[in-house]
Amino acid sequence: MASTGERDYNGPSNLGSFSVALMLRRVTGTACRRWLAACLLVAFAQAVPAEPVTIERDSVVRAEPRTDAAAVANFAKGASGEALARQGAWVQVRTATATGWLYSFNVRFGAAPASATEGSGAGSVLGRVFAPRQKVNVTATIGIRGLDEEDLKQARFDGGQLQALDGFAASREQGETHAQGAGLQATRVDYLSQPAAADQGAVGGAP
Amino acid sequence: MNPLCPMRMPVFVVLMGAALAAPAQNIDLNRLFSIGRDAVTAVAGVSEQEEQAMGREIAGRMLGAAPLVNDTELQSYVNRVGRWVAVQSERPDLPWRFAVIDAVSINAFAAPGGYVMLTRGLYEILDNEAQLAGVLAHEIAHIVRRHHVTVMQKSAALSAGAQLAQRDNRSALLNNMIGTGAEVFARGLDKSAEYEADAMGVVLAARAGYNPFGLVDVLHKLAARGRADGSLALLFKTHPLPGERLEQLGAALTPVLARLPAGRELDIRRVTATAGAMRAAKPLPADGARGLAEQPVAPASQPPKGGIGIDPAQLLRGIFGR
Numbered sequence: 001m002a003s004t005g006e007r008d009y010n011g012p013s014n015l016g017s018f019s020v021a022l023m024l025r026r027v028t029g030t031a032c033r034r035w036l037a038a039c040l041l042v043a044f045a046q047a048v049p050a051e052p053v054t055i056e057r058d059s060v061v062r063a064e065p066r067t068d069a070a071a072v073a074n075f076a077k078g079a080s081g082e083a084l085a086r087q088g089a090w091v092q093v094r095t096a097t098a099t100g101w102l103y104s105f106n107v108r109f110g111a112a113p114a115s116a117t118e119g120s121g122a123g124s125v126l127g128r129v130f131a132p133r134q135k136v137n138v139t140a141t142i143g144i145r146g147l148d149e150e151d152l153k154q155a156r157f158d159g160g161q162l163q164a165l166d167g168f169a170a171s172r173e174q175g176e177t178h179a180q181g182a183g184l185q186a187t188r189v190d191y192l193s194q195p196a197a198a199d200q201g202a203v204g205g206a207p
Numbered sequence: 208m209n210p211l212c213p214m215r216m217p218v219f220v221v222l223m224g225a226a227l228a229a230p231a232q233n234i235d236l237n238r239l240f241s242i243g244r245d246a247v248t249a250v251a252g253v254s255e256q257e258e259q260a261m262g263r264e265i266a267g268r269m270l271g272a273a274p275l276v277n278d279t280e281l282q283s284y285v286n287r288v289g290r291w292v293a294v295q296s297e298r299p300d301l302p303w304r305f306a307v308i309d310a311v312s313i314n315a316f317a318a319p320g321g322y323v324m325l326t327r328g329l330y331e332i333l334d335n336e337a338q339l340a341g342v343l344a345h346e347i348a349h350i351v352r353r354h355h356v357t358v359m360q361k362s363a364a365l366s367a368g369a370q371l372a373q374r375d376n377r378s379a380l381l382n383n384m385i386g387t388g389a390e391v392f393a394r395g396l397d398k399s400a401e402y403e404a405d406a407m408g409v410v411l412a413a414r415a416g417y418n419p420f421g422l423v424d425v426l427h428k429l430a431a432r433g434r435a436d437g438s439l440a441l442l443f444k445t446h447p448l449p450g451e452r453l454e455q456l457g458a459a460l461t462p463v464l465a466r467l468p469a470g471r472e473l474d475i476r477r478v479t480a481t482a483g484a485m486r487a488a489k490p491l492p493a494d495g496a497r498g499l500a501e502q503p504v505a506p507a508s509q510p511p512k513g514g515i516g517i518d519p520a521q522l523l524r525g526i527f528g529r
Contacts, residue, residue: 056450067465089420089464103464104423105457108450110431147310147326148441151272155388161270162263165306168282172299175290182336184416186295187468192406192459 050082053093053107061100065090073098083109253356253381255320259302261359261381262320262350266304268389269316269324273308276327278480281307288336289323289343295414296351305343307478313429314442316392317346319356327478328438332428336473340415341422345408352407354400355391359384362394395445402447402455409460418470426453 055075062069065087075081081095091104170178179186253261275282282305289305301321308324313332315325323346333339349355363384385391405422413419430449432439446452460467 056454088418088467088469089423089460103457103461104420104427105453105460108430108453109427110433147273147308147312147314149390149393149444152269152389152393153387155268155272157264157267158271158274159267161274162267164275165266165270165282165304168279168286168306169302169304170283170286170290172290172294175287175294178287179291179416182471182473184291184471184473187414187416187470189410189413189419189467191410192463 050084051109053081053083053109055079055106056108057106059102059106061098061102063100065101072100075102253360257381258353258356259320261385262318262322264385265318265389265391266322266324269318270308272389273310273326276307276309276478276480278478281476281478281480284476288339292340292344292411292415293347295411296347298351301350311438312441313438315342315346317349317355319350319353321350323347331478333425333475335421336475337412337417337421337470338425339475340412340417341408342425344411345404345422347411348404348407352403354396354404358394358396359391393441393445398447401452405452405456406459409456413467413470416470418472419467423453423456
């Protein structure tokens, strides 16, 4: 697994190519082989779908994931494409017209809302990165509760559970030990200046 | 719908009702209303100890609705990660508690005073520790900024009729602020509070050395799931839609993106819970405030003693004795 923050989306293709080779070797006729290869290509594209994205806002697309990288295209709001890679706040998107990097804030993952039936259908085309790693099927999961408004209103104090929770508390030192073990280093980062949250005074920090 | 508005009328009715029904003959309306104002201002200041008592009560009720996931290693892990992130905040020494609770819905909750809970449903869609840190950091920000305390103060202030009875009884007042069960989590906060927690969450995770975009990843996941996903119903009801949050966060982050450290993502611990809820050795009676009063204080960091039990005698004194 890449630790630098970049990930690719080329999922579990090894198994697929192995079986392709196996099957092609068994086929003797050339025409038949060509036909089969074409079929497999189609099947392949579906088996390893790139993650569909919709462009949320008119965006300048850059050759590399940096604001000072060369602009290679403009993507218009509503255009659709597929995500190829991601790095920090950037996502690499390929559309019919161009391929380049833009801020992930400017895209939404999933098919365009017009065609999406919302819910079950959308889930299957979402690809691996923004789809749940383990699909949680609410209706099929027996014995585990949902948590709706009524549950919250009816909630009754459970002192035993609270006591159990106290037992798991980590001290400041335990938190720091975890960070050291994981190679996490505290870094000075100022709070963002945030015009949206003006109601309760400054969020703090620098501009 | 703003749940606060419809309460204004009943307040007035209660005040009038109290005036008319009071056995005392020569009750002074002006004085009654000034008492009402006192009650409202009395709510304004909630001490840190009171904040923690309220949070502990709410957390205990929340665990009554959805118990801890039965995986001790997981709970300890989440506490270590959460504490490390919380240490980066302005309130590093609250008695921070982090829990994964057994519910399939996708959600996370912050109770005042340092209690953070996320559902198993949310935990299981996370890909790495940076995303966990981002979610916890959002909730930590709510606690650091006392967002829920503010909301509870507002709603309690509006039911000033009830406050009249409790102006001398801090416990009853705080219980009144909490309301029924853990309903405070069904009400939701102002949009601006959520945006603020998002922006602070990104920064807190970055300070802790994580990839700052873990929370952004999670918001993308929620946005991709869409409104039709039943496991998100409560979260979508109580929060701005993920698309709007991404938009706000994008606007706030864009000027500083180049300066944010890359940070680490790290593998996340998976859930290995066995079926059935985790139980403490001796469950206490589930009677809310009194159960809280019996809570032993954990030695490491001290949740408040005493709780916020209701004293009926004092309640009556509040109404009739003056």
